[in-house]
Amino acid sequence: MPTSGRARIGVRISQDVWLEEVERLHPRSPARVAAERERRRLESEGLEIRELRACSAEAEDGTSLGGLFKVYVPIREASSSQRPFAFVFSPAGRGADVYLRLMAFGERHPLRGTRSVYERAHKRLHGRYPDR
Amino acid sequence: MAMAVTAKKLDVKIGDVVEIEGRKYDVVSNKHGGVTLEPAITKTVAEIHAEHGERQLSREEFEELFGQIPSDGEG
Numbered sequence: 001m002p003t004s005g006r007a008r009i010g011v012r013i014s015q016d017v018w019l020e021e022v023e024r025l026h027p028r029s030p031a032r033v034a035a036e037r038e039r040r041r042l043e044s045e046g047l048e049i050r051e052l053r054a055c056s057a058e059a060e061d062g063t064s065l066g067g068l069f070k071v072y073v074p075i076r077e078a079s080s081s082q083r084p085f086a087f088v089f090s091p092a093g094r095g096a097d098v099y100l101r102l103m104a105f106g107e108r109h110p111l112r113g114t115r116s117v118y119e120r121a122h123k124r125l126h127g128r129y130p131d132r
Numbered sequence: 133m134a135m136a137v138t139a140k141k142l143d144v145k146i147g148d149v150v151e152i153e154g155r156k157y158d159v160v161s162n163k164h165g166g167v168t169l170e171p172a173i174t175k176t177v178a179e180i181h182a183e184h185g186e187r188q189l190s191r192e193e194f195e196e197l198f199g200q201i202p203s204d205g206e207g
Contacts, residue, residue, distance in 0.1 A: 014184070090181065125176065125177045132147065
């Protein structure tokens, strides 16, 4: 458990990132519907720190996302296999305030030919996809 | 019957960003030797934080808040 004793952390979402990550998807796609369902609560209530998972600095899929964090979507008490999407966040500070900023959204395990949320986050972090 | 199609030749390579009808796309590998278009990612993590005047957390802040969050190794 976190040593700070802090239970929740705020979330900030930039509209341009939301456009590139969520509104790229078809309006009725399961992924977009799932993301839009979570947005208001994310921005108003943030996340419980226990809901977060640390991204891997060296994952099997070739992505390197050290320092980033993720939450599986839908955000609820359920096994990860029932939550096919993920938001990826980067921690940030402004003055004394510390929060998470959305960096990527997408499918965790898409069909071949579509980038996973982790590959998208890798490009945000490093400026290129992991296979380039 | 064959249909006559005139293709527009694009002078682009993997890594370029193209704009079609006002939307930006990344030119990416299709992992089979060709290329495909994907909705573009136009800003890096560092650029997004900079736009909002945000700072990196100190090592102490990071460890205190996030140091014990587990990873599941997936990505």
